[in-house]
Amino acid sequence: MLKKILQLTLVLMLTTTVVLAQESLKNRNDIRILPQTGEYAIGFSAVPILNWVGNTFNGNQNNVFIGENKFVSNLGQNVVFGKYMLEENVAIRAHLRVGIMNDKRLNYVIDDTKNSPDSLVIDKGLFNNQIYIIGAGYEFRRGQTRLQGIYGGDIFFMLARNTASYEYGNVHGMLNQAPTTTTVFFNNGGGLSSPQGMRPVSEEDGSIYGIGLRPFAGVEYFFAPRMSIGGEFGWNISYNKRTEGLMVEEYFAPDQGENGRVIQKETPIAGSRTWFLDTDNFNGALFLMFYF
16 A cells, blocks of 8 residues: 555656646746747857947946857858757758958059159059858757757858959059059058059959868757757867969069060969868857747
């Protein structure tokens, strides 16, 4: 009889524990807190919000006390992060970045054909930077409370390319073989210039192709229904290859023809290969996730 009573008591305790655990995953409005099968999620870095909160209370404009890197470090940052819940404890992950920047820089320089510091011409620098990242992964979850453990792996592919071209207000000539030329377009307070016998016409750094594998583990805490804050550590295994680039420069050759002529010189830029193996974010990056 005592044995049956103990068994019944144990069953009731286990049942109560399960019920309480289930109830703890609902809010006061009886809404489930954890994500369900078939739901989507989108995430982003929590650092800007934490910085804003810190700046609000202490007036400090530099509260970057938590690292910003959430993804494979040498494949780039600013990646859009999303999930799809295959099951309540299994999700597929997706990462995407499409970054294109076209930058036109202008700089005034002295007109070499005029004898006046007030006579100016314009140099133009056209810069194009592109980066594309796509990634996919598999995520497993553990835990029956608001605090969930996550682990799995991601694979990434990257393509990046940087080019530049230049147009100058002062031209080469027999009487001006070193025209005043912009040497630095990106300078605080304006560009820098000086006489240049040889100057760049275009630059192509070569395309960068990258592939990365990232095993990860972390935690995610649901502070409200379908809303969580979390962090994860990853082990970054990646390979990058940069193809050969090309630098085109011009100079004036007075011995070419009767009046000389402008010569363009092409110089190849060697490519490179890089293997990378390291933990990618021991600086403790945080992220926010929203499920719907």
